[in-house]
Each structure stands twice: as C-alpha cells, then as structure tokens.
Amino acid sequence: MPKPKRGWAITLCVAVLKPLLTVFTRRDWRDVDKIPATGGCVLVVNHVSHVDPMTYAHFVYDAGRIPRYLAKAAVFEVPVVGRVIASGGQIPVYRQSRDASHAFSAAVEAVGRGEAVIVHPEGTITRDPDLWPMVGKTGAARIALATGCPVVPTAHWGPQEILWPYTKKPRLLPRKTVHVLAGDPVDLDDLRDKPLTPEVLHEATDRIMAAITALLERIRGASAPDVRFDPKAHDTPEIGNPNRRRRARKKGSR
Secondary structure (H helix, E strand, O other): OOOOOOOHHHHHHHHHHHHHHHHHEEEEEEOHHHOOOOOOEEEEEOOOOOOHHHHHHHHHHHOOOOEEEEEEHHHHHOOOHHHHHHHOOOEEEOOOOOOHHHHOHHHHHHHHOOOEEEEOOOOOOOOOOOOOOEOOOOHHHHHHHHHOOOEEEEEEEOHHHHOOOOOOOOOOOOOEEEEEEEOOOOOOHHHOOOOOOHHHHHHHHHHHHHHHHHHHHHHHOOOOOOOOEOOOOOOOOOOOOHHHHHHHHHHHOO
C-alpha cells in the first residue's frame, strides 16, 4: 500500500503551527506506540475546546501519522479554505445524504487508502458541565464496521485551559500542559459480521465512548458521571454555542 501523501497544506501547517505549539504548550504524550504505525484506522477522541483539533493533530503527527479530520462537504467549496483542506487530505462528510451510509463514504475510502482518520464521536465540543464525554454519534462506529479497521480510543485534556469552550480570548501564558493518552483498540469483533442496524451501531458507539471516558478518567484522576450527558435529554442545542440559549432564557425570565 503506498504511503499517504502529505499535501502542501500539511507541510505548511507543520512548518507554522508545530513550532508555535511547541513554544506555547507542554506535552504529556502517553502510550503513543498504540497509534498504528501504518494502515487504515479510526482514531477517536473527546472534544473539549476549539483548540484541540490542533493540539491533537500535533500528537498524531508526533506518533508518525498524518492527521486526517472529517469536515463538512460544503467547506470544500469555500474559496481558498476549500483548497487548503483538500490539499491537507481532510475528508468530506456528506451530512445531507439521504442514506446515512453514504455520508461517510469518503472516510471509508480514506481508511481503505491507509489513512489515519480522526473522529470526534460526540460530533461537537462536549456540553457536559464538567467537560466529560457526552453520548456519541454513530459515525466512527459506522466507518469502523464498514471497513474492519481498528478503532483506537484516545483521551485529550488541557486545551480547555488554553481556550475555554465558546470563548474568544486564549490564555497562552503561563504555558499549559496538553495531555493525550492512547488506549488499546476497542473490541468490536463480535459486531463486525452483523448488519449495520441501529442497535449494532449504538452498541459499538457505546463501547467507543466508554473506552474514551475510561482513558480520560485516568488523565484527570477522577470518575466520570454514571450516565453520559445527552444534549437532547437536557434540551441543549447539539450544534452552535449552547450558552446563547441560556442567556436568552435568562433575559426572557426577567
């Protein structure tokens, strides 16, 4: 299998961003060797800040892999930005596809080419008040079960100290430590030959989220809630800034 191409955008980002991240962060990279050195795989990680795609990409690059994130297909059509992310080998997600299996077709193809595909299974920055992982969406499970590739769980902690969720002013100094801990592949073997029913996808997703949460508990030295936060159950918007609705409610109650 040919080695995945870097693309000029990856070369540029490494030249510009990696020195900045090295200056402004301390790195606690643990069990890096659990990231497969070659071959297609899905890397799943929790999401705590708008900064963590950069800091996690730093970890993946230091592990010897080229980070490939999922991005909305519409972004690829934006002038300049679309060219940059396309050159960087980022992967379009077709969210408006009528068939959910087609939404991740490009990700399935990327795994087949031997890429390390990064997925935030929560779909957005966590809404949990203490930043524990929420309930997950089924995209990562769908890609893994469609391809048979390993799903490597990782936990990420520290980027929220640089930029708290949905705030605009970063706190670069004093330097913050970014912790990333990789785990063993999630065991999905008993599900791989089954039809991709909602029940199978949800079971695989639950296992993925449980693995990420267990790793984050190790980093934080604390226990996660017994029940993962579900935005739907708490009437919390799944996309956008959840604080806007809270502020609107406060104004309406005056």
